[in-house]
Amino acid sequence: MKRTSRDIRTANRYEVLRQIIAESPTSRQELAAATGLSLATVATLVGELLDLGMLTEVGFEDSAGGRPRGLVAVNASGGALIGVDIAETYVRVELFDLALNVLARADEDMRPGESRPVQVVGHVATAVGSVVAQAGVEGARVLGVGVSVPGQVDRATGIAEYAPNWDWHDVPLLDLLAEHISYPLYLDNPLRACAVAELWFGAARGRGNAVVVNLGTGVGAGLAFGGGLHRGVSNSAGEWGHTTLVLDGRLCHCGNHGCVETYVGAPGIMQNLRELSPRSPLHHPEDQTATIDALARGVAAQDPVAVKVVRDTARYLGAGIADLVNLLNPEVVVLSSWVAAALGEPLLEEVREAVARHALKRPLAATEIVLSPIPTDPVCLGAATFALEGALSSVTQKSNQRPNRRTWSRQ
């Protein structure tokens, strides 16, 4: 688990590219100032990225009196990245340019009972084919496909080890996908996809310590410390949804009782509603999205049941987030994923109040709690970012082996 020189070089390359994507065009001098790296290091990294066709020189800016500074920008058309968000109720696939702009999108609904691996793989393959066709991108330009699947995954082997909502065990997902998709594939889960999306493009950018709370069907917390993802020793960090909030509380599908997820995941929120008002018309049995949307509309219309359900949910969520604040002392807590997006500001306000009631004063004062500012699907964006990181890192390996570094860049 030591940080080798190569880890540091890779982290620095991410950091520089991240900064350029956030602010293009920019100069090497500005990059050095923004990243804390030396100008020499920045110049080397920028040179590599130019060689790879990921950046492009875009002219010069005047520096008062001194030599004009060369400006670089992301070469948006230098390649395409695909992000796949496999959720419990849908598959969404987006195709991005190198500046991480969405060029095409495809959605596939998944009904309950359609969750066998072969069915899911079929949906993904169809949607990937669709976005490549829509965007009119040559296959050779696709640098990689990042795939996010709920639960615990082994990145190295591409195996979905455990997806509790589907009761998947040790599904060789990347092998199954590789039968249909010929681009390089990278597997991870939505917690880390959302976290890396915030780190590169959202509320965690430039923050050393961030927690990205993922509120969907499942619940978790993507952790970013020291500017990078905290994966844990076996890539399963972030299972906050399966931490105990109520000892001996509600039974969770993980086998434990009182897990955070059973109170604030979409099915947990539906149970909060059922317990408060069993016959409420807000309730759409078997349809999480419809129920959450109904709650959001209900809160907007000041429906007392909807307001109370969101308040109760925020009380659980606030106690759980206060635990993260007390334990990790983050600079920012970001509420992400579809439930957070649907319930929005009213949920955020209640959560802030509940956290303030539970958290210790010192870490509370240092933490900001915000909704994700990412306007598109953060899971697709994060998954595509994993593909970008994967491409950057496989290039390093190749460039160490042979003199020609342009192995995959602009054909």
Next chain:
Amino acid sequence: MKRTSRDIRTANRYEVLRQIIAESPTSRQELAAATGLSLATVATLVGELLDLGMLTEVGFEDSAGGRPRGLVAVNASGGALIGVDIAETYVRVELFDLALNVLARADEDMRPGESRPVQVVGHVATAVGSVVAQAGVEGARVLGVGVSVPGQVDRATGIAEYAPNWDWHDVPLLDLLAEHISYPLYLDNPLRACAVAELWFGAARGRGNAVVVNLGTGVGAGLAFGGGLHRGVSNSAGEWGHTTLVLDGRLCHCGNHGCVETYVGAPGIMQNLRELSPRSPLHHPEDQTATIDALARGVAAQDPVAVKVVRDTARYLGAGIADLVNLLNPEVVVLSSWVAAALGEPLLEEVREAVARHALKRPLAATEIVLSPIPTDPVCLGAATFALEGALSSVTQKSNQRPNRRTWSRQ
């Protein structure tokens, strides 16, 4: 919060010294292999530490065929370090040589009601004077005094911001101590002292991801990620004792309900005993140490009440530690501090079983749960380590300012 080149240099210096302290004598080549740093970097860092008098050359080893390799070792007598463990019921001070061997120790008991800052400072000053006299160390050789005080501290200002067990608020502890103690002072808390002790000398050494669970009057979790302490954005990370285990459970002195600490801190364990068997002779009201010791003896004698209290406590502790395992996916969880030391193996076994019942399979499989292997007071050791880190880092600052780097070494 960015990692600058200087942060990296300081971390590398710690890493090299840590490795040498663990295995002396050693060669630069072995250090490079053990730390993952380049031989050139190791040679530079070793040169600096030799210049400072912290290391010494101790001869050569034969390397099959090649040039003989120079061996270096810690120069144990190159300076002295003092660690101060201010606990709720006692003050303990230890003086160490540079290899972190204990040369002298002084203990002061603190009775309930003796916890005003001026009283505590008096105890510390007396004990520090005592260890310096006992060890016969010249004052100029004392490189620093690390002070651990429970609760939340501001390291930069030396202020104990909040010590819940004493109801201290914003006590300028280092200023008060500086009126009696002329050595450089470094403030932190027992969570981080125990964690840094494990990182340098104990079960977390060489582990990228470790959680050091501190079981005393107060409870917390020192976090080490990527080989360094995770302090959080305002140095208050680790307040696991004040995370919710039982929503709306026992009232905690922090104002919240159901905090982990109210079930597994020494007073919480006493309450577990009272609730199970109000008239048990194991109970020593007002004396935490005596009660915990009585429980330890009771378990050894298979007293059913003692066994049940430890099992109940382990059940709470196991649920809480499973939360840490699920959230952080650590390589090792270390049980540290005086309650863990007193209850020892019987507690550990029950905790392992309870964690296995609560944690997810994947992170559980990757985690080892152990008792701290540190044979002395880990808080004193960790506090002294902070003084060592402080001395190393202040030297860097000085050496950047003037050519003579030997500013504090061997007078």
